[in-house]
Amino acid sequence: MGTRHLFVRFAGCNLACRYCDTPRDTPATCRVELVAGRQRFFHLPNPLTPEEVVLLVVNLLRQLRHGAVALTGGEPLLYPTFLRELLPALRQVGCRIYLETNGTLPHALEEVVDLVDIVAMDLKLPSSTGLRSYWSEHEEFLARLEGKEVILKAVVSRQTSKEEVERAGELAEKARAVLVLQPVTTRDPNSRPSGMRLLEMQEWALRKTSDVRLIPQVHKICGWL
Ligand code: SF4
Incomplete structure (x- = not known):
């Protein structure tokens, strides 16, 4: 707690918790912060490619050092194929990968577990x-x-x-x-x-x-x- 994390948020979830504050539908566009943490955004059409996400992350990391790139949702493990493309590229530029997950998709985890550093599981x-x-x-x-x-x-x-x-x-x-x-x-x-x-x-x-x-x-x- 208290460390700067750069968040990549995935749409959609396999659960529907009573207290969930994440929209259920995939939005037409993805909001991207212009300056890390300042809540000033531009929009790109969804879905983004892994290459686009890497470019956006690298740009924000150039502005400010972060402790890790946090994959959050929704549920990131709904997209193991996408993660298998995204995560090696992020690690190559020196990112630590912090996975936030609801802990209900063990088979999807198996596909990417070698590419994550820290797991925060609900x-x-x-x-x-x-x-x-x-x-x-x-x-x-x-x-x-x-x-x-x-x-x-x-x-x-x-x-x-x-x-x-x-x-x-x-x-x-x-x-x-x-x-x-x-x-x-x-x-x-x-x-x-x-x-x-x-x-x-x-x-x-x-x-x-x-x-x-x-x-x-x-x-x-x-x-x-
Ligand atoms: S697991 Fe998380 S994203 Fe999914 S419904 Fe529950 S609170 Fe929402």
Whole structure:
């Protein structure tokens, strides 16, 4: 947290979480920042080619050093063929690759895992997503990440159970990963966990694994994208 990342955002997702703030449809154009972090954009027609993305990334990196190029979504692993073309070119110009993923597409991960440096994987808890559980997909996914730097993130709500948090802690321990508990961003007071409840959740997880962090969505607090 706090490091400058250059984001490449992919449209579309295989899930539909209750709290999702990403548009479901692919927009006709892709917004590209003119100056890193200043929210001044120009538009290019979608879809971009891997070569176009590399040129845009390199141009922004010339302006400012970044800790990594973050692939985010939507779900980047919907596009493994595109990633297999994009990532070697980005690595060639010295980028570290940080993959953000919902952790439910282990077979797609297998196609690109050798090309990513850090993986930030969501643990999808039914209490906050409103969906079924994905524990078996998550386990399969994590099994393919041996040797990688892994961060696990679970969005938690007032309805999140002790059992879910403990299971998240167990998976983090097995994967030697940092576990981030992120309170759901919502105006609904019935969904938002209280400060005291968050501390309780952290305690449940800390009984299963050693590095558990409570981190809200920083970009929302700071008014970034
Ligand atoms: S996995 Fe992420 S992008 Fe997909 S629906 Fe859930 S919150 Fe939205």
